[in-house]
Amino acid sequence: MQLSPTRILHSLAGAPSLDGCAPLSAPCAICGLDSERGMPWSRWQGTQFTDQNKIARYGSDAICEPCAWVHSWVAPPGIVLDPAKPKGPNLRMYSHFWSEADGYWCGNKADKARMRAWVLAPKSGAWFAAIADTGQKHVLPYTPLNRGAVGRVRFEEQTVILPVGDGGGLVAAMCSLLTAGPTKEEVGQGDYWVRSWRENEREIRAFERQWGSLRRRAWWTLALWLAQRDEDEHGRRREARQMAASNGRRPPGDTGRVPRAARHVAAEALGSAAGPDAGCQQASLFGGAVGDGAEP
Ligand SMILES: [Zn+2]
Numbered sequence: 001m002q003l004s005p006t007r008i009l010h011s012l013a014g015a016p017s018l019d020g021c022a023p024l025s026a027p028c029a030i031c032g033l034d035s036e037r038g039m040p041w042s043r044w045q046g047t048q049f050t051d052q053n054k055i056a057r058y059g060s061d062a063i064c065e066p067c068a069w070v071h072s073w074v075a076p077p078g079i080v081l082d083p084a085k086p087k088g089p090n091l092r093m094y095s096h097f098w099s100e101a102d103g104y105w106c107g108n109k110a111d112k113a114r115m116r117a118w119v120l121a122p123k124s125g126a127w128f129a130a131i132a133d134t135g136q137k138h139v140l141p142y143t144p145l146n147r148g149a150v151g152r153v154r155f156e157e158q159t160v161i162l163p164v165g166d167g168g169g170l171v172a173a174m175c176s177l178l179t180a181g182p183t184k185e186e187v188g189q190g191d192y193w194v195r196s197w198r199e200n201e202r203e204i205r206a207f208e209r210q211w212g213s214l215r216r217r218a219w220w221t222l223a224l225w226l227a228q229r230d231e232d233e234h235g236r237r238r239e240a241r242q243m244a245a246s247n248g249r250r251p252p253g254d255t256g257r258v259p260r261a262a263r264h265v266a267a268e269a270l271g272s273a274a275g276p277d278a279g280c281q282q283a284s285l286f287g288g289a290v291g292d293g294a295e296p
Contacts, residue, residue, distance in 0.1 A: 032056025035064030100125035178229035
């Protein structure tokens with residue numbers, strides 16, 4: 001049987017049979033692979049299915065058993081169900097990672113450090129990653145199966161080409177900048193508040209110079225999602241700044257200078273990647289409140 005992430009997961013779950021499935025010999029509308037068991041498409045979801053634009057064989061009147069299973073309310077393999085909640089979680093609520101070398105695991109946003117390490121690690125053999133953001137979308141059925149060092153991961157509704165070795169360090173650079181102070185929203189848009197310029201001008205300029213041109217790439221979006229600040233270090237730096245301010249001194253790296261024309265500075269720092277709205281936060285900030293630095 002041809003393999004897909006859905007079929008690998010169905011197999012890891014013990015290849016459970018589904019009501020309504022029977023021997024069938026037709027290409028599956030969703031994965032496009034020949035199916036041995038399944039059910040007619042018309043008997044399956046009907047009007048509830050809204051991912052027609054993503055499926056491999058639109059018009060085929062068959063869905064294979066693994067694809068029907070992955071869309072049903074089932075928990076990931078290995079998840080122990082809470083008896084107090086008989087319905088349990090479903091596959092959409094998790095991100096799924098599998099490789100021939102290391103096997104399968106799934107996690108949620110609390111496992112971002114592990115996800116980050118997995119995504120950035122060198123790959124070999126067959127592997128896939130289905131990364132969920134909202135928990136509302138079916139990600140697994142549209143996840144590519146890769147072979148070898150280079151491949152693609154599915155991130156919510158995007159397919160992202162994974163650069164080998166973090167493409168030189170984008171995720172690490174984002175983690176570093178977030179730890180310095182700017183928020184994910186600022187880094188994502190390349191539009192920094194005055195407070196961030198005042199406290200981290202040198203770091204922002206260095207980051208934007210090296211990485212800003214990648215802002216429109218799908219990998220940027222996933223890299224920023226994976227990146228996290230080091231909260232302990234972030235807290236230490238904030239305390240150091242507050243201490244220095246109360247002593248009337250400026251901490252290292254703080255020039256105390258707010259760019260005279262912040263809008264201009266933002267555009268300059270962003271270079272050609274600056275969008276039409278670049279700098280709008282700075283402009284709106286003069287007289288407005290400063291963001292609290294919280295990450296989304
Ligand atoms: Zn299928």
